[in-house]
Amino acid sequence: MIKKKLFTPGPCEIPPSVFKAMSTIEHHRTSQFKKNILEIQKGLQYLFQTGQPVLTLSSSGTGAMEAAITNTFSPQDLVLVIDGGKFGERWGEISRCFGLEVITLQIPWGKAVEPSQIENIFEKHPTIKGVLIQACETSTGVAHPIEEIARFIKEKPNTLMVVDAISALLTMPLPMDEWGLDIVVAGSQKGLMLPPGLSFIALSQKASRFEAQSKLPRFYFDLKKEKQSLEESTTSYTTPVTLMLGLKEALRLICQKGLETIFETYNLYSRVVRTTIEAWGLKVFAEPGAPGMTAVCAPRNVSGTHIVKKLKENFDITIAAGQEDYKDKIFRLSYMGYIEPEDVFYLLESLQKVLLELKVPIHTKGVLEKAKSQLKL
Amino acid sequence: MIKKKLFTPGPCEIPPSVFKAMSTIEHHRTSQFKKNILEIQKGLQYLFQTGQPVLTLSSSGTGAMEAAITNTFSPQDLVLVIDGGKFGERWGEISRCFGLEVITLQIPWGKAVEPSQIENIFEKHPTIKGVLIQACETSTGVAHPIEEIARFIKEKPNTLMVVDAISALLTMPLPMDEWGLDIVVAGSQKGLMLPPGLSFIALSQKASRFEAQSKLPRFYFDLKKEKQSLEESTTSYTTPVTLMLGLKEALRLICQKGLETIFETYNLYSRVVRTTIEAWGLKVFAEPGAPGMTAVCAPRNVSGTHIVKKLKENFDITIAAGQEDYKDKIFRLSYMGYIEPEDVFYLLESLQKVLLELKVPIHTKGVLEKAKSQLKL
Numbered sequence: 001m002i003k004k005k006l007f008t009p010g011p012c013e014i015p016p017s018v019f020k021a022m023s024t025i026e027h028h029r030t031s032q033f034k035k036n037i038l039e040i041q042k043g044l045q046y047l048f049q050t051g052q053p054v055l056t057l058s059s060s061g062t063g064a065m066e067a068a069i070t071n072t073f074s075p076q077d078l079v080l081v082i083d084g085g086k087f088g089e090r091w092g093e094i095s096r097c098f099g100l101e102v103i104t105l106q107i108p109w110g111k112a113v114e115p116s117q118i119e120n121i122f123e124k125h126p127t128i129k130g131v132l133i134q135a136c137e138t139s140t141g142v143a144h145p146i147e148e149i150a151r152f153i154k155e156k157p158n159t160l161m162v163v164d165a166i167s168a169l170l171t172m173p174l175p176m177d178e179w180g181l182d183i184v185v186a187g188s189q190k191g192l193m194l195p196p197g198l199s200f201i202a203l204s205q206k207a208s209r210f211e212a213q214s215k216l217p218r219f220y221f222d223l224k225k226e227k228q229s230l231e232e233s234t235t236s237y238t239t240p241v242t243l244m245l246g247l248k249e250a251l252r253l254i255c256q257k258g259l260e261t262i263f264e265t266y267n268l269y270s271r272v273v274r275t276t277i278e279a280w281g282l283k284v285f286a287e288p289g290a291p292g293m294t295a296v297c298a299p300r301n302v303s304g305t306h307i308v309k310k311l312k313e314n315f316d317i318t319i320a321a322g323q324e325d326y327k328d329k330i331f332r333l334s335y336m337g338y339i340e341p342e343d344v345f346y347l348l349e350s351l352q353k354v355l356l357e358l359k360v361p362i363h364t365k366g367v368l369e370k371a372k373s374q375l376k377l
Numbered sequence: 378m379i380k381k382k383l384f385t386p387g388p389c390e391i392p393p394s395v396f397k398a399m400s401t402i403e404h405h406r407t408s409q410f411k412k413n414i415l416e417i418q419k420g421l422q423y424l425f426q427t428g429q430p431v432l433t434l435s436s437s438g439t440g441a442m443e444a445a446i447t448n449t450f451s452p453q454d455l456v457l458v459i460d461g462g463k464f465g466e467r468w469g470e471i472s473r474c475f476g477l478e479v480i481t482l483q484i485p486w487g488k489a490v491e492p493s494q495i496e497n498i499f500e501k502h503p504t505i506k507g508v509l510i511q512a513c514e515t516s517t518g519v520a521h522p523i524e525e526i527a528r529f530i531k532e533k534p535n536t537l538m539v540v541d542a543i544s545a546l547l548t549m550p551l552p553m554d555e556w557g558l559d560i561v562v563a564g565s566q567k568g569l570m571l572p573p574g575l576s577f578i579a580l581s582q583k584a585s586r587f588e589a590q591s592k593l594p595r596f597y598f599d600l601k602k603e604k605q606s607l608e609e610s611t612t613s614y615t616t617p618v619t620l621m622l623g624l625k626e627a628l629r630l631i632c633q634k635g636l637e638t639i640f641e642t643y644n645l646y647s648r649v650v651r652t653t654i655e656a657w658g659l660k661v662f663a664e665p666g667a668p669g670m671t672a673v674c675a676p677r678n679v680s681g682t683h684i685v686k687k688l689k690e691n692f693d694i695t696i697a698a699g700q701e702d703y704k705d706k707i708f709r710l711s712y713m714g715y716i717e718p719e720d721v722f723y724l725l726e727s728l729q730k731v732l733l734e735l736k737v738p739i740h741t742k743g744v745l746e747k748a749k750s751q752l753k754l
Contacts, residue, residue, distance in 0.1 A: 006402060006403070006404060008404050010615065011402050011403070011404060011405065011615070011618050012402075013402065014402050019400050022399065022400075022619070023396050023399075023400065025383060025388050025389075025390065025391050025572055026383070026388070026695070027383060027385050027388060027695045027697075028388065028573070029697075030689075030695065058435070058436050058437045058440070058573070058574055059435050059436050059440070059597065060435045060597075060614040060615045060616075060617075061614075061615070062596075062597050062614045062615075063435070063436070063597045063614075066596050066597045093596065094596045097594050097595070097596045098594050098596070099594065187615070189615060189618075195402055195617060195618050195619040195620070196405070196435070196615045196616065196617050196618055197435055197574045197617030197619075197620060217474050217475050217476065218474070219439075219443050219470065219471045219474045219475070220436065220437075220439050220440045220443045220598075221597075237437040237438075237439045237440075238387065238388070238437045238438070238439075238564070238566060238573045239437075239573065240437075240572060240573050240574030240617070240620070241388050241566075241572050241573055242399070242572040242574075242619075242620075243572070243574060243617070243619075312407075318403070318404045318407065320404075320406075
């Protein structure tokens with residue numbers, strides 16, 4: 001059993017059969033490749049739980065975030081940005097860059113927005129055209145209450161619910177059509193178990209109506225053109241062929257397992273990690289935490305980056321430190337991608353050894369044994 | 378000896394060691410990965426023959442074309458587009474999309490622009506801010522006279538020479554600093570022997586001065602931010618890690634061989650292909666042709682797409698048909714990427730069989746023998 005080493009919130013570990021699928025090259029405009037695109041489309045619609053087309057772009061997730069904005073809004077449009085971390089902040093940066101008016105709802109790092117906060121802002125600013133939010137804020141590990149907020153926005157014909165699901169897709173239920181999410185953005189290097197290099201975006205019918213009115217210039221990220229290409233089972237520009245072949249295989253694995261089983265697995269992993277963290281006497285940072293990752297408050301007198309460094313040196317395990325002001329204050333464990341129960345246990349076992357080496361006063365009695373039994377090992 | 382099957386002007390065949398390098402995943406913000414980025418940067422500067430930073434983007438080549446425009450020009454700026462094919466046309470589309478004023482110099486497909494045509498236009502329109510051109514127009518296989526045009530533009534402090542080298546880089550000399558090219562754009566899936574998914578762009582000091590004045594919005598493709606990231610040996614957004622690991626290996630192979638040897642090889646391949654085409658009695662379409670590919674006029678009464686189809690059916694070889702109006706009128710042979718003399722011969726041998734099967738009246742006596750001897754087989 002080869003132990004996995006990558007426990008960062010993207011890139012993630014990749015299954016061997018996906019690597020194998022990516023070990024060949026073919027041309028992207030052949031009838032054979034059109035069949036791949038058709039099959040991929042079915043898989044993506046299953047993941048997004050939508051009847052709308054899911055567009056695949058050659059970019060990082062940020063490219064798809066930009067596309068969400070430049071394809072639906074116009075200069076001076078008012079948008080509400082839920083900024084509870086680095087990626088919420090990014091929604092604001094992109095919006096301002098393209099001349100939108102931005103109301104920023106600042107949420108303390110580690111906390112989720114309250115739907116009532118959003119409702120209060122709408123009372124004062126009923127003309128808000130879009131609410132821009134993360135399903136999982138990767139910098140803090142927080143899950144925002146997407147379903148409840150979407151229920152509120154759904155009733156507003158002139159407002160879009162725009163969800164960055166880059167680190168959330170596949171780790172938690174986000175049924176786009178059922179919840180009425182208007183734009184969902186995702187990336188390849190998280191739950192999808194692929195390398196970075198592809199991003200995904202789907203628009204509701206309401207968002208498509210906005211698209212028809214939108215006055216921002218876009219060329220490479222022109223989603224209307226991309227939709228037309230998809231109707232012909234192709235892409236507007238040369239698609240990253242090897243990543244697409246990997247995507248086809250990853251989707252096959254995912255559909256075989258089924259979304260319900262995958263969600264249950266992430267719930268189990270995150271429950272075990274949190275229980276273990278708290279049993280040691282450490283504190284989980286995010287409240288409520290997303291199922292794909294757990295941000296942990298650094299112990300007193302030990303910086304998060306030091307723990308990251310030690311895990312690398314001693315066990316060749318890569319986890320992520322905090323970002324910006326939280327660089328040293330937290331460290332982030334992730335188990336997205338191709339991670340099995342043995343790997344989660346290996347991560348916790350290694351982390352305990354590092355904490356003990358760093359003389360962090362933790363309770364260890366029975367803690368790993370309990371984790372092991374919860375993981376059914 | 379495994380015969381190669383992909384003779385399209387991108388994607389191209391990929392060396393085994395590059396596939397091997399792409400068969401692992403790592404995190405993109407580690408000190409180890411920073412070393413990769415440093416090494417890659419040295420290799421890219423060698424390819425571009427520039428002392429300026431060469432930025433790597435997660436996009437197709439079109440993304441880098443857009444970046445060239447949105448980072449240096451402003452609305453209403455006047456640019457001259459050399460439109461001799463589908464990709465020249467694309468310069469015009471992107472420019473108009475972002476509100477530039479465009480003068481289009483229409484060149485018949487298959488022909489190169491004359492430098493004097495450009496000089497004449499400048500006499501009437503001295504305020505042109507940029508000349509947008511292809512080094513190799515992939516849709517026709519034509520090589521435009523970049524060096525001569527650059528010599529003319531170099532003297533104009535208020536005009537940039539913007540070169541799409543997507544299918545030209547590595548197949549022909551394009552020394553950016555020596556010739557005074559202001560922006561050079563490239564892609565991963567051509568001479569670089571990688572899958573699609575990365576694009577590259579470098580700006581001269583003159584272009585950087587334009588950048589400081591430019592008033593178009595850009596976020597994902599913000600080159601100034603990307604330059605700052607590169608100074609810290611990283612990228613602004615998650616980079617396609619596996620493609621970057623492949624790039625590092627491809628650059629190692631390329632630097633080992635040396636640019637001069639690579640250019641000679643492409644010259645040999647294109648000379649042999651053209652000699653063979655003409656010896657059969659067929660006509661080469663492009664005048665002058667670029668060294669990395671050869672577009673051929675379809676024989677009387679046989680469509681180019683039919684030849685493409687037959688090569689696929691009989692030999693599993695993929696070549697490209699023409700594009701737009703030339704879909705059936707030409708077919709395009711390419712030998713960019715990981716192609717050896719045996720492969721070029723295999724392509725010609727298979728093509729001769731197809732032409733004979735289709736009852737195209739060609740001279741065959743001694744033709745393949747001559748090609749074989751030219752290729753030193």
